Amino acid sequence: MRNPGIQLPQLEADVDLGGGVMSISRYFTEMLDPDMGWDDVAQMVADWGGPFCLKGVMAAGDAVRAAEIGCAGVILSNHSGRQLDGTRAPFDQLSEVVDVAGDRLDVLVDGGFTRGNHVLKALSLGAKAVGLGSYYLFALAAAGRPGVARAMGLMREELVRDMRLMGARRVADLGRENLRLR
Numbered sequence: 597m598r599n600p601g602i603q604l605p606q607l608e609a610d611v612d613l614g615g616g617v618m619s620i621s622r623y624f625t626e627m628l629d630p631d632m633g634w635d636d637v638a639q640m641v642a643d644w645g646g647p648f649c650l651k652g653v654m655a656a657g658d659a660v661r662a663a664e665i666g667c668a669g670v671i672l673s674n675h676s677g678r679q680l681d682g683t684r685a686p687f688d689q690l691s692e693v694v695d696v697a698g699d700r701l702d703v704l705v706d707g708g709f710t711r712g713n714h715v716l717k718a719l720s721l722g723a724k725a726v727g728l729g730s731y732y733l734f735a736l737a738a739a740g741r742p743g744v745a746r747a748m749g750l751m752r753e754e755l756v757r758d759m760r761l762m763g764a765r766r767v768a769d770l771g772r773e774n775l776r777l778r
């Protein structure tokens with residue numbers, strides 16, 4: 597409310613944003629191309645020619661397919677559930693995806709991680725890395741760059757403190773025995 601209207605300069609040349617928030621929302625809905633399939637992704641993996649990480653995987657079967665077409669990693673993500681809310685949380689299927697991935701794929705995860713112990717739980721289940729989206733964006737909106745630095749500092753402190761309390765000296769010490777799922 598206190599700042600100028602939202603601007604998306606990277607889109608202004610190609611997209612009519614005259615309708616404000618609603619036209620931005622329509623753009624993000626319409627840009628999702630339902631014709632895209634696994635063959636297209638396989639082509640991208642081949643064209644890229646280097647390690648390829650596929651973001652937005654939400655099922656163990658899709659992680660298997662990603663491995664089969666040569667992806668080096670997947671990001672288990674519902675993109676924060678901002679459009680399709682009500683999906684199963686990425687964290688809730690992390691262990692299934694890690695199990696099918698084996699050592700063929702690195703599994704990264706994001707969606708809803710806002711505390712150091714959330715990150716440690718995901719690492720304990722076998723995630724290679726955890727992404728934070730809204731966590732830093734809320735801090736950015738509230739307090740700009742210093743807000744992001746503060747949020748990341750708090751995250752770091754939590755990670756270090758919680759690992760100390762768990763008796764874990766390094767990430768490799770984290771394992772499934774740390775968790776009791778109800």
Ligand SMILES: Cc1cc2nc3c(=O)[nH]c(=O)nc-3n(C[C@H](O)[C@H](O)[C@H](O)COP(=O)(O)O)c2cc1C
Binds near residue numbers: 674706
């Ligand atoms: C404002 C905003 C815009 C986003 N835009 C995209 C996008 O264009 N493509 C995409 O794959 N993910 C997008 N995401 C999802 C993030 O890449 C990331 O998966 C998500 O923020 C992680 O969940 P979290 O916000 O709960 O931490 C967006 C997230 C936010 C908050």
